[in-house]
Amino acid sequence: MTTVDRALDHAHDDHHDVPYLTGKGGPIATVWDWMTTVDHKKIGVMYLFTVLFMFFLGGVAALMLRIELFEPTRQTAAGITGAAFAGGEGSSVGGVGKFYNTVMTLHGAIMVFMFIVPGIPASLGNFFLPLQLGAKDVAFPRLNLASWYVYVFGSFFGVYVILTGGIDTGWTFYTPYSTSTEGQPQVVAMILAVFILGFSSIFTGLNFIVTVHKLRAPGMGWFDMPLFIWAIYATSIIQVLATPVIGVTFLLMLFERLFQIGIFDPGLGGDPVLYQHFFWFYSHPVVYVMILPAMGIISEVLAVHSRKRLFGYRAIAFSSLAIAAVSFLVWGHHMFTSQGELAATIFSALTFLVAIPTAVKVFNWIATLYKGSIALTTPMLYALQFLFLFSIGGLTGLPLGALSTDLHLHDSYFVVAHFHYVMFGGTVIAFLAGIHHWWPKMFGRMYNEFWAKIASGLVFVGFNVTFFTQFFLGTQGMPRRYASYVDEFTTLHQISTVGSFVLALGFVVHLFVFIHSLIVGERAGQNPWGGLTLEWETDPIPLEHNFRHEPIVKHGPYDFESVVPPGCDEKDFPLPPQDEVRTVH
Amino acid sequence: MIMTTPTLAIHDFLLDIFFRRGADSDVGSGWGIDGLFMFIWWVSVFFFVLLMGLMGWWCWKYRRVPGKAAEPSASHNTALEITWTVIPTLILVVIFFWGYDGYLRAQMPEGSAEQVDLTAFKWGWGMTYDTGWGADETVTLGSRDDIPVFYMPEDTPVLLKMSSQDVIHSFWVPDFRTKLDVMPNRFTPYSFRAAALDEADERVKTMDVQIADSVRENVRYRDHWIFCAEYCGDLHSEMAAVMRVVSKDDYEWWKSQPRYGAGTNPVEVGEKVYIASGCATCHSVDGSAGTGPTWFEVYNRPVPFADGSELSQAEIDADPLAWDNYIRESILNPSAKIHEGYANQMPSYDGRLSDVELRGLIAYIRSLSGLDVDTENIPGFEALDEQAAESDAANAEG
Numbered sequence: 001m002t003t004v005d006r007a008l009d010h011a012h013d014d015h016h017d018v019p020y021l022t023g024k025g026g027p028i029a030t031v032w033d034w035m036t037t038v039d040h041k042k043i044g045v046m047y048l049f050t051v052l053f054m055f056f057l058g059g060v061a062a063l064m065l066r067i068e069l070f071e072p073t074r075q076t077a078a079g080i081t082g083a084a085f086a087g088g089e090g091s092s093v094g095g096v097g098k099f100y101n102t103v104m105t106l107h108g109a110i111m112v113f114m115f116i117v118p119g120i121p122a123s124l125g126n127f128f129l130p131l132q133l134g135a136k137d138v139a140f141p142r143l144n145l146a147s148w149y150v151y152v153f154g155s156f157f158g159v160y161v162i163l164t165g166g167i168d169t170g171w172t173f174y175t176p177y178s179t180s181t182e183g184q185p186q187v188v189a190m191i192l193a194v195f196i197l198g199f200s201s202i203f204t205g206l207n208f209i210v211t212v213h214k215l216r217a218p219g220m221g222w223f224d225m226p227l228f229i230w231a232i233y234a235t236s237i238i239q240v241l242a243t244p245v246i247g248v249t250f251l252l253m254l255f256e257r258l259f260q261i262g263i264f265d266p267g268l269g270g271d272p273v274l275y276q277h278f279f280w281f282y283s284h285p286v287v288y289v290m291i292l293p294a295m296g297i298i299s300e301v302l303a304v305h306s307r308k309r310l311f312g313y314r315a316i317a318f319s320s321l322a323i324a325a326v327s328f329l330v331w332g333h334h335m336f337t338s339q340g341e342l343a344a345t346i347f348s349a350l351t352f353l354v355a356i357p358t359a360v361k362v363f364n365w366i367a368t369l370y371k372g373s374i375a376l377t378t379p380m381l382y383a384l385q386f387l388f389l390f391s392i393g394g395l396t397g398l399p400l401g402a403l404s405t406d407l408h409l410h411d412s413y414f415v416v417a418h419f420h421y422v423m424f425g426g427t428v429i430a431f432l433a434g435i436h437h438w439w440p441k442m443f444g445r446m447y448n449e450f451w452a453k454i455a456s457g458l459v460f461v462g463f464n465v466t467f468f469t470q471f472f473l474g475t476q477g478m479p480r481r482y483a484s485y486v487d488e489f490t491t492l493h494q495i496s497t498v499g500s501f502v503l504a505l506g507f508v509v510h511l512f513v514f515i516h517s518l519i520v521g522e523r524a525g526q527n528p529w530g531g532l533t534l535e536w537e538t539d540p541i542p543l544e545h546n547f548r549h550e551p552i553v554k555h556g557p558y559d560f561e562s563v564v565p566p567g568c569d570e571k572d573f574p575l576p577p578q579d580e581v582r583t584v585h
Numbered sequence: 586m587i588m589t590t591p592t593l594a595i596h597d598f599l600l601d602i603f604f605r606r607g608a609d610s611d612v613g614s615g616w617g618i619d620g621l622f623m624f625i626w627w628v629s630v631f632f633f634v635l636l637m638g639l640m641g642w643w644c645w646k647y648r649r650v651p652g653k654a655a656e657p658s659a660s661h662n663t664a665l666e667i668t669w670t671v672i673p674t675l676i677l678v679v680i681f682f683w684g685y686d687g688y689l690r691a692q693m694p695e696g697s698a699e700q701v702d703l704t705a706f707k708w709g710w711g712m713t714y715d716t717g718w719g720a721d722e723t724v725t726l727g728s729r730d731d732i733p734v735f736y737m738p739e740d741t742p743v744l745l746k747m748s749s750q751d752v753i754h755s756f757w758v759p760d761f762r763t764k765l766d767v768m769p770n771r772f773t774p775y776s777f778r779a780a781a782l783d784e785a786d787e788r789v790k791t792m793d794v795q796i797a798d799s800v801r802e803n804v805r806y807r808d809h810w811i812f813c814a815e816y817c818g819d820l821h822s823e824m825a826a827v828m829r830v831v832s833k834d835d836y837e838w839w840k841s842q843p844r845y846g847a848g849t850n851p852v853e854v855g856e857k858v859y860i861a862s863g864c865a866t867c868h869s870v871d872g873s874a875g876t877g878p879t880w881f882e883v884y885n886r887p888v889p890f891a892d893g894s895e896l897s898q899a900e901i902d903a904d905p906l907a908w909d910n911y912i913r914e915s916i917l918n919p920s921a922k923i924h925e926g927y928a929n930q931m932p933s934y935d936g937r938l939s940d941v942e943l944r945g946l947i948a949y950i951r952s953l954s955g956l957d958v959d960t961e962n963i964p965g966f967e968a969l970d971e972q973a974a975e976s977d978a979a980n981a982e983g
Binding site for chain 1: 757
C-alpha cells in the first residue's frame, strides 16, 4: 500500500484495517475475540471447521458400515461392537443388529443435518457472500453468530441423543417404527435436535436474503451478481420456507405422545404415511439446499479457471430459482411404493420437470469451456469431476423418477448410489472445489498444488469404486440398510469397501496439504486465479471491514474478454488500480 | 401382455450385467420395466458420452497457454439454448409415459387372480393360502434357519392381500422388479404373474416335495428371493423369504395337501408351527436370549410380568391348565400379559393358527420342559387323524 492510501484511510478506524486473521493479544484474548466475533469471515471459518469436523465423524461412521458390509454375515460388526463398546450387555447401543443400525443412523443424520445442509452456505457462503456483494458484513451480524452457536448446540445435542439413546431409525425417522420402538423418547429428542439445527438454517437464510437485497455494492444490479450469490440466494429462500415444516412435524409428534392424539400412529387412528409426507415436504426441498450452493461454486470455478464468461448467465440464474420453486412440489417421489396411483403419477410428472433446469445448467457449464483458457488447477479438476459425477447422479435419477422402474429400484442400493453421486459427487466435490478456489483468500496462503491433485485423484477413484458398484448391487436386488446380505452380493460389496478406504486416504492427504499450507504455505497474492468478482479486490487476507473503500462495480463478474488484456498471466494479472476506482468515488 | 424382448446380443448381455437375468414377471420383462430401464440407459449413455467427450476435448484443445488469452465467443445463443431445453423435455415425456404404463400394469391386478393373504411382522413374512395353510418349509440365510418358502403357480395372476402386524415393511421380489409397502393400517395389493418355467433355464431345478405322508416326485421349481425393503429394525436385514414358483398342477397339489399325517405327534405339529409361523424369529428353544422369552424349560414355572404381578407357583399348582391358558392368551392376545424384561411388541396370531396348531404349540412348549405328552388326551388330534385317513383313502382311489 502506498502512503497516499494510508493518508486517505485515516478517516477509518485503524482497528479495522488489519487482516481479519490477526490475533488480538494473547491466546485467551484471541479465543475470546473469535468466540464473540460478529465478523462474517471469522464465523464462516468457524463454520468451516465445525462442518468439516462433523464430516469427519460421519465419515468414520461410514467406514464402520463399509467394514461390516465386507462380509455377508454380521460377524465383523460383532468384532466392532466388542471393541468399541466393551460395556457389552448394558450398553445403550444394544445388540449386534442394533449396533449397525445406530451407526447407520449416525452416518445419515450427521451427514445430512450437520454437514451437508449447513456446509457450503454457512461456511463459504458466509465468508464470500458479503465479499462478492462488496459489503462490509451480512445484514445481521449478531444473528449470524447466534446461528453458529445454535448449530453447535444442535449438533452436540443430536450426536449425544443418537449415541446415548441408541437411535436406530435411520435419518428419516419413519413412523410407526420410530414411535413404536423403546427408543421413542429419544426419537422425539432427535427430531428436536433437527428442529434446533433448522433454526440455525433459518437464521443464516434470512440473513443472506436481506443481505442480497440491501447490501449490494453501488452499480451491482441483480444480473451483475456472481452466480454463487444467485445460488445461495435461491438456497436461502428454500431454507426459510421449508425448515418450519420439520418444526411442525416435531410438534405433532410431541402432541401425539403427550395427549394421545392420533396423527401418525395407526394404533391411535393416525396414518404413518402422513409422517412421510411431512418429512419429505421438508427434506426434499432440503436436497436442493444441499446441491444449489454446490452449483454456485461450480459456476464460479469454471468461469475463473477457464477465463470465460459463463455461457447463458441468465439461464443459470433463473434455473436456480426454477429448481428452488419446483423443489417444493416433488416430495411425493420418495413414496411411489406407499401412496395411491394418482398421487404417484402427478409426482412422477413433476419430478421430470425439475430435471430440465438441472440439465440446462450442465449444458451451460460445459459450453462455458468452449474457447476458454483452461487451467487444470485443483479447483478446476474438482469442477470437472463435479460435471462427470453429477451427470451420472442426475441421469441415474431418471429410472428413479419413472414410475415403473422405481418400483424395482426404490429403497435399493441403486438409490444409495444415486444420491451419493449427487450429494458426494455433486456437493462434496464442489465444496472441495470451493475450498481450494477460495483457500488463498481465506488464509492468505497457497497450498501444494501437486499433492492436492494427488489427493483429488484418490478421492475421484475411491469414490467411483465405492459407489459405482452400488448401482449394480441395487439393480441386482440388494436392499438399503441391510447389515447382512445373501452371498451373491459379496464381491460387489467387497470392491465397494476397498474403494471407501481409497476415498478416505484421499481425504487424509487433503488434510496434510491443508495443514502444510497453513504452516509453511507460500504467501498468496491478492488474486491468484485472476478472478473478476469483488472478493479478489480485497487484500490478500481481507481486512476486518473487507474493503479499504466501498467498491464500485464497473464490469460484470465474468467479463474476462473486455477486462483481461490478451497475453497476460495469472501472476501479473492486472486489477483495476485502486486509484482508478477512487476517481469514480 | 408379454411382448418379445429385443434379441440384440448386447441387450441380453447388459441385462445380465445389471440384473443377472431378464425379469421373471410379465410386468418386469420385455418392454416393461427392464425395457424402460434399458431405454433410459441408452439415452443416458448417449448424453453422458456426448457431454464428457466435449468436456475432455475442449479441456485439451483450450488448455491454458502462457501468453494466450481466451478466444472470444458468444456468451449465449438463444436458439441453441431452446434446442437443448426442448429435446431433453421430449425424451422425458416419453420416459414418463412409459413408466406410467408399466406402473399401472403392475398395480392393477387381473380379474381372476389367485388371492393369498400375506402378513409382515418384525421380522418375517407369513402367507395364508385359501386352504388355511401357510408355509411349512424353511431355508437357511446367514444366522437364520427359519426363512419360509412360499409356493406360487407359474404364469397365473396372483394377488397378495398384504398387511403388517406392526410397522411399515415393503415386499420386494427383485426377480419380478416390483415392490409395494406393507402397511399396519390397511391392506395393500401386490399383484404379479410369474413367468412360465422355462425348460432351458438352468435355474429351474427339480426336487421331490414331501408334505406329511405324501410325496410328489420331480417337481420343477424356480426360487426367488423376497426381501423387506422398508427399514424395520434389528433384523431388517434377515427379513427374507423364498418364493418358489412351480407349475399350476404342482401348486394345487401342494396347497391342498393336509399338513400333518395320520397319527402325527402334537409335539411335531408344534415344532412345525414354531418354524412356519415365525415364532422362531423371537423365541429360542434352547434357553438363549432373544427378542421374546425363551421356551426352554419354562412350562409350569412361575412367570413375572412387567406390571409387577406374576403367574405364581400356587396358581400353577392349583390349576393344571393355568400354563396352557397363559400360552393360549399370549399367542392370541399378546399384550394382555407382558413378560418382565420384554417389550410389548408381539403381534396377535388370532385367526392365523388353527386349534390343532395352537394345541400343538402348547404340547411343543411342554415337551421343551421334558414333560411327556399324551396324544390321546389332547382333543382335536383324533379329528386330524380322521382327516388324514380320508385324504389317504382319496389318494388311494385316485
